[in-house]
Amino acid sequence: MSTQSLGEQTVDLLACLVRLGCVNDLTADSGGEERAADLLEEFFEGLPVSIERITPHPGRTTLVVTVEGTQVADGLQGRGHGSDQGHGTGALTLIGHTDVVPVDEERWTHPPFGAVTQDGVMWGRGTVDMLHLTAAMAVVTREVARRAQEGAPPARSLVFVAAADEEARGGLGVPWIGEHRPDAFPWEAALSEMGGAHIRGRRGGDSVVVVVGEKGAAQRRLHIRGDAGHGSVPLGRTSAVERLAQVSAALSSARWPTATDEVWASFVRAFEFDETTETSLIDGTYDGDYSEFADLAAFAHAISHVTVAQTVARSGGPINVMPSHATLELDIRTLPGVDDDDVDAAIVAALGNLSEHVTIERLLSEPATASSIDTGLYRAIEAALSRRYPGARVVPVLMPGGTDLRVARRRGGIGYGFGAYDSGASLGDVYAQLHAHDEHIALADVRATAEVLHEVVTEYLTHS
Numbered sequence: 007m008s009t010q011s012l013g014e015q016t017v018d019l020l021a022c023l024v025r026l027g028c029v030n031d032l033t034a035d036s037g038g039e040e041r042a043a044d045l046l047e048e049f050f051e052g053l054p055v056s057i058e059r060i061t062p063h064p065g066r067t068t069l070v071v072t073v074e075g076t077q078v079a080d081g082l083q084g085r086g087h088g089s090d091q092g093h094g095t096g097a098l099t100l101i102g103h104t105d106v107v108p109v110d111e112e113r114w115t116h117p118p119f120g121a122v123t124q125d126g127v128m129w130g131r132g133t134v135d136m137l138h139l140t141a142a143m144a145v146v147t148r149e150v151a152r153r154a155q156e157g158a159p160p161a162r163s164l165v166f167v168a169a170a171d172e173e174a175r176g177g178l179g180v181p182w183i184g185e186h187r188p189d190a191f192p193w194e195a196a197l198s199e200m201g202g203a204h205i206r207g208r209r210g211g212d213s214v215v216v217v218v219g220e221k222g223a224a225q226r227r228l229h230i231r232g233d234a235g236h237g238s239v240p241l242g243r244t245s246a247v248e249r250l251a252q253v254s255a256a257l258s259s260a261r262w263p264t265a266t267d268e269v270w271a272s273f274v275r276a277f278e279f280d281e282t283t284e285t286s287l288i289d290g291t292y293d294g295d296y297s298e299f300a301d302l303a304a305f306a307h308a309i310s311h312v313t314v315a316q317t318v319a320r321s322g323g324p325i326n327v328m329p330s331h332a333t334l335e336l337d338i339r340t341l342p343g344v345d346d347d348d349v350d351a352a353i354v355a356a357l358g359n360l361s362e363h364v365t366i367e368r369l370l371s372e373p374a375t376a377s378s379i380d381t382g383l384y385r386a387i388e389a390a391l392s393r394r395y396p397g398a399r400v401v402p403v404l405m406p407g408g409t410d411l412r413v414a415r416r417r418g419g420i421g422y423g424f425g426a427y428d429s430g431a432s433l434g435d436v437y438a439q440l441h442a443h444d445e446h447i448a449l450a451d452v453r454a455t456a457e458v459l460h461e462v463v464t465e466y467l468t469h470s
């Protein structure tokens with residue numbers, strides 16, 4: 007077996023995964039993640055792991071690799087005495103997706119699937135999102151399996167999930183498994199993507215983020231009633247188009263629920279603003295444009311608000327007919343603790359008197375999810391990042407978008423977005439790389455991810 011360091015193994019595996027180019031264009035026949043599953047299955051050859059392939063659609067394979075912990079065996083023995091009901095075995099699940107988003111090849115200065123490495127940087131689609139972490143998960147899991155083979159198995163089980171179809175919100179990946187094969191792997195404690203970036207405070211303080219939750223979705227279609235009539239005699243009538251414009255304006259100027267919780271507060275503190283600004287942001291009285299957050303302005307606004315984007319409007323037919331019906335669709339993203347009734351109440355409040363002309367239809371609804379920071383896994387992450395970046399604060403954050411972790415959280419588990427950036431890459435830098443042209447990562451960050459992940463996993467697995 008390889009004598010390379012974990013970091014070098016991860017760099018090599020990352021290059022292989024980039025070159026596979028498992029591009030997910032949102033169609034069922036794209037992705038081809040079975041190629042990544044093949045590669046990763048071979049990666050564990052000869053080691054004491056159990057492997058399962060889950061393929062909901064041809065080519066869309068998710069690979070599940072389990073290194074069994076000794077605690078599992080104890081738990082099974084204990085079952086006869088009623089000491090274990092088959093849950094809470096303490097397993098850790100690493101969820102890494104193997105698909106990537108499409109590229110606009112002409113806009114790239116390096117071949118997007120070449121994994122070209124130059125001056126300590128690897129270029130390629132998926133290097134940041136999230137193949138470097140998927141590779142690190144595979145390497146760390148292989149290391150744990152190798153230790154088990156040498157007679158030192160972990161106390162807790164470790165499961166590595168190389169997941170398909172994350173970029174299409176997982177219709178053939180982790181959410182599919184959660185719905186159709188929920189016993190395929192444990193959900194109680196999971197790590198996945200998008201943590202580890204830095205926030206540099208105004209006074210120079212360094213913070214490193216751990217993602218603890220993500221916003222939910224509460225899509226709505228508003229049915230707006232107007233007065234029908236002939237376009238030649240409009241006096242005294244308000245067409246549905248005109249009323250839609252009034253509704254739209256009312257929604258635009260409304261204030262929507264804001265976060266005032268400790269996760270938001272610790273994010274704000276990381277920026278080290280002056281006291282007045284900091285206090286107003288934390289207590290929800292801030293009235294500015296978020297420009298203090300620079301390249302994270304939209305991000306900061308999103309993670310602290312129920313956001314309402316007006317995205318689709320429909321009404322009207324013949325030009326000489328005043329329509330009586332219009333629809334306006336809203337892409338609403340919710341905060342933890344905000345449910346469908348809260349959203350509808352906020353819409354009604356925003357509309358005021360207009361609400362008598364509006365019926366709210368609920369479309370897709372997915373609650374926001376967030377995990378407590380008072381857990382052994384969070385503490386293990388916090389400790390490892392603090393060792394790596396002395397003096398840095400470890401800051402829990404919410405993400406505006408979704409990852410596979412929402413499935414684990416919804417199934418009652420805890421889930422954190424992990425990462426480690428020795429380059430000091432800021433949260434803004436990392437966000438700017440997502441789905442962007444010329445996606446690239448510093449090799450130092452690839453190595454850091456593998457090394458810090460190994461510390462977290464080792465620490466967590468040895469505690470029983």
Ligand SMILES: [Zn+2]
Pocket residue numbers: 103135136172199
């Ligand atoms: Zn991703």
